[in-house]
Amino acid sequence: MYEDSWYSFVPEVQQQRKRGASLSHGHKRKESLLQQPNEVGQNAKVEPLEELSEDELDDSPPEPTLTRRVKSCSDFYGAAKAQVYQEDSKRTGGRRQPQRRQACTIEALDIPDAEAALLVDDEPLLSLYQEDELLEASQQKYSLYHDQLAMTERHLETLLQDTDSALKLLASLSESFEAVEEQTSSFKSQCDDLLSEQQRLQTLADEVGTDLHYYAYLDNVTRRLNAPGAGRLVDDDAFGEILDNLDSCIAFMTKHSTYRDAEQYLARYQALMTKALHLLEHGFTSRLDKASADISPKIAASKSESARHALAYGRFEELLSESYSLLPNVRKVVLNAYDEFGYARLGPNFDVYSNTVNSIFQAYLSVRDRDLRPIIQKDFDAFRTEAKGDSVEPAARNLIKQCFERSYSEMNLFSRIFSVEPQYNSDATSVYGVLKSNQRSMVNPVNIIPIANNLQTALQPVSLQTTCDVIGWAMNEYLSPDYDDDETGFSRHCRELTARLLTEHLWAFTDAAFETEITKTIAKAPLTPETLTIGPVTNGIASSNAYPPVKRALELLILFDQCMPKERCQRSSPVIYDLLTNTLAVLQRAEARIRSLRSATDPDLFMIKNLLLLKNELVALEITSISSSIPPATAAGGGMQHFSAIWDSTLSLTSSTAVMGFLSGLSSYIPHWRNPSPSPSTGGKDNAGEKDASERLDDLLRQSIFGFTSRWGQAVFDARTKGKGVDKVEKELEDLLQRAFAGQGEVVGKLKEAVQASATALGESKRDSKTRGTRVGSRG
Structure with a gap:
């Protein structure tokens, strides 16, 4: 394409004039480029006109050049002058003319010097030329501009025609592409269907090939495992793959x-x-x-x-x-x-x-x-x-x-x-x-x-x-x-x-060893008269005067607790159950023998003594374990340290009714030793097996305490009624209790209190009966 200089070409025409001092203070308005100088220096020398070098003029359009782009509107004039100067240099072949500025000023008139152009041989310069030649010479530059503009117009018309042709070609191509796209849409759809079918067939072929692999592998593995040296495969990595x-x-399959x-x-x-x-x-x-x-x-x-x-x-x-x-x-x-x-x-x-x-x-x-x-x-x-x-x-x-x-x-x-x-x-x-x-x-x-x-x-x-x-x-x-x-x-x-x-x-x-020991030392213990007594307490050990089978039962309880975890010593242990049931049976036989012999031993006190020791030990084993460093006899008979908790858990023994309810709540303090399996001889109907061992122990203890306190309460009441011998009875009761429970003041005090409560209850009962008899007589 052509540069901007082809369309906006303005020749540079500038005339340098000598300004007087009187014109230096005007509005500085630029003079016309075609105006002749109205002053001529007095000393100016008139030179003849140079010959017109018409042969060197070239009417062909100039070579296209890159015109410097103006920076602003004020710079447009300078750019135009530079372009004119460049074209003149090309046209003159690069020859530098003297007084170039003045020559450029009157170049349109082809006058070499403005000051010397007034007179040549005392004749007017304009008369030397024809009017047509002057006009042609003055318009030559503008003719060139006209030709350049005409050529530019032709180029632009050519460009417009080419653009129209290109647009028509593009429209035709667009229509062709649309037609091709319409024609190939169905083909594309068919191709997509074919590709999908190909993919499906390929997947099916792969699956079939994979499935065939499971069938084809049979011959290979059969040959390998039936080969003569197949035993050596077990020492090879390939065996794992097989x-x-x-x-x-x-x-x-x-x-x-x-x-x-x-x-x-x-x-x-x-x-x-x-x-x-x-x-x-x-x-x-x-x-x-x-x-x-x-x-x-x-x-x-x-x-x-x-x-x-x-x-x-x-x-x-x-x-x-x-x-x-x-x-x-x-x-x-x-x-x-x-x-x-x-x-x-x-x-x-x-x-x-x-x-x-x-x-x-x-x-x-x-x-x-x-x-x-x-x-x-x-x-x-x-x-x-x-x-x-x-x-x-x-x-x-x-x-x-x-x-x-x-x-x-x-x-x-x-x-x-x-x-x-x-x-x-x-x-x-x-x-x-x-x-x-x-x-x-x-x-x-x-x-x-x-x-x-x-x-x-x-x-x-x-x-x-x-x-x-x-x-x-x-x-x-x-x-x-x-x-x-x-x-x-x-x-x-x-x-x-x-x-x-x-x-x-x-x-x-x-467990079997314990059962053998229980049968040997407790269940089959002999009933000798010397063992059916309550001796004095020795060394402050409460179990020292206990019945020998009971003493052995206490030792076995401690021994079993020391060698077994707590889980086996609680609830349903067959060893504990056998130990309790056999001990209670031995005590009942001993009590019956004491009653039949009519010995000096109080049968109820005998039962209270041994049953309290057994119950106290059971409570101790439930609350805490016994140290293995303590000897069994000392640990069992050091004292009834849990008697207070046992006694306080019941009602206060202030009446005969309270005595009957004694130890009614004690079953919660010891484990419920149930019979793990009913006796096969009784078909599961054994009364001893149906009731907990702890309940049987509570019943026996309650009966013994009631019998002892009732009998001695009656003796105290009789002594009070007669008005003599009360101190003797109380002294006898004190000696009996001290012999059985020496060092156990709490037990002695509680039993004496129960005896006094029983005697008081009997007195109240007598008074109530007399009052009821008097009321009945008065009514009669």
């Missing part, structure tokens, strides 16, 4: 049972899975036998405990690990059946995997038992020899510690080999249940039967106190401490084994 692929194929021949392929894949797992089991068993053949003779020949431990655990694990991928493949199969904590992963192939894993576990335990049984048997024989003497308790402690350490070592080895920790679980399908079911193996991380059998054999002939000491030590050593958050694995394992050892074996064994 198991994964068989798993996938079995799951696919199970899910798509409607596919063609799916049942047949499923049966064949399951058979191949069983064969692969059998190869793995055989390979692992061979590795176990090889390791056993290496370490077994060395263990038997070694005399050092540390050397045997290093061979049995460190060297054995090292020999099993000397393979490429046998142990990883075994762990993979184990983890397909169980998680890392030993819980069963129930799935479509759980039965197949679990059968193989259980067989592997059985083989492992058999090898370990075969290698270590001689050493463990030797330790058990040493324990039996040591337990024959008086050191049964330390021997039992050493055996428990030794077995717990070995069990923990075996559990760690088992966890490292199979990547499964056999945590306690009651589910028979778990790893713990599988190991627990194998009771024949002595070297088993969860089997405690060998320990329990040896301990029970050693504790069978010893005293009940020794048995309770062993049971109490195990409970306090491993169950009682409060472990912090940083509990070690060994302490956790020992606590678990101790809990199982006690709950499954030793507690039942101890």
Whole structure:
């Protein structure tokens, strides 16, 4: 395109005039560019006109040039002058003319000098030229401008025509594109449909190819597992891939049972899975036998405990690990059946995997038992020899510690080999249940039967106190401490084994020992006359003058509380129930014998004395435990420290009615010892079994107190009525109570108060009866 100079070309015409001093103060208005100077210097020299260089003039349009863009409206005049100067320079070929400014001023007239143009040889200059030539010469510059403008107009018209043509072409193209788009819309829709169909077919082909993979894999895996050297696959990484692929194929055939021949392929894949797992089991068993053949003779020949431990655990694990991928493949199969904590992963192939894993576990335990049984048997024989003497308790402690350490070592080895920790679980399908079911193996991380059998054999002939000491030590050593958050694995394992050892074996064994002792020393205690008395209290011990079976019952209560947790000493313990029922039966027989012999012993006071001791001990065991450092006799007879709570829980004994209600609320202070199972001989109709042992104790105590206070209240009332012997009766009552309850002033005071209340109640009853008789006589 053309520059702006083509359209806004203004020639630069400037005339420099000499201004006088008189014109310097005007309005400075610019003069016309065509006005001739009206003054001529006096000293100006007149020179002849130069020849017109018409040959050098070129009427062709000038070359397009880049005109300097004006900065503002005031700068437009300067830009025009610069453009004219540039064009003149091109036209003259770059020749510099003298007095350029004056020449440019009158260039339109072709006069070289304005001052010398007035006269040439004393003739007028205008007469030398023709009028047409002057006009042509004066308008030559403007003709050039006219031609340039005409050419610019032609260019603009050409541009307009080209623009119109381009717009018409674009409109035509737009119409063509619209037509093409209308024609190709249906084609595009068809193409989209074809692409969608192609995608569907491709997806279908992929699915079909995937499904065919589950069918085509059968031949490959059949050749690999039936090859002559298939047994070596279990020591290769490819065996794990085979198991994964068989798993996938079995799951696919199970899910798509409607596919063609799916049942047949499923049966064949399951058979191949069983064969692969059998190869793995055989390979692992061979590795176990090889390791056993290496370490077994060395263990038997070694005399050092540390050397045997290093061979049995460190060297054995090292020999099993000397393979490429046998142990990883075994762990993979184990983890397909169980998680890392030993819980069963129930799935479509759980039965197949679990059968193989259980067989592997059985083989492992058999090898370990075969290698270590001689050493463990030797330790058990040493324990039996040591337990024959008086050191049964330390021997039992050493055996428990030794077995717990070995069990923990075996559990760690088992966890490292199979990547499964056999945590306690009651589910028979778990790893713990599988190991627990194998009771024949002595070297088993969860089997405690060998320990329990040896301990029970050693504790069978010893005293009940020794048995309770062993049971109490195990409970306090491993169950009682409060472990912090940083509990070690060994302490956790020992606590678990101790809990199982006690709950499954030793507690039942101890209960049987207590029942035997109760039957021997309480239920079958002889009734001799010398034992049916109330002797004096010795050394301030309240139970020192108790009935011997009751005294033994108190000792057994304390002993049972010391070796058992509180949960087993409360509510439905069969030992406590048998102890209470047999003690109450013995006391009733003793009371009946005292009454039949008519001895000097007060039968009611005899019952009160022994029943209060028994009840006080029951309350003490319910509220707090007895310290094991206190001897049983001292702890039982130091005093009736809970008598106040027992007595205050009842109504005040101020009347005979209150005496009858004595101890009515005491049953809440002691456990309700119910018979855990009705007597089979009575068909569940036994009265002793239907009523709580605590209620029976309360009834007997209430009856004895009522009988004692009523009889002595009657004696006091009779002495008061006769008016003599009151002091003698009260003195006799005081001596009797002091003999039975020496040092127990609270008990003596309460019983005396009850006797006085009974005597007062009898006096009131007599007065009321007389008053009623007088009223009846007056009416008659």
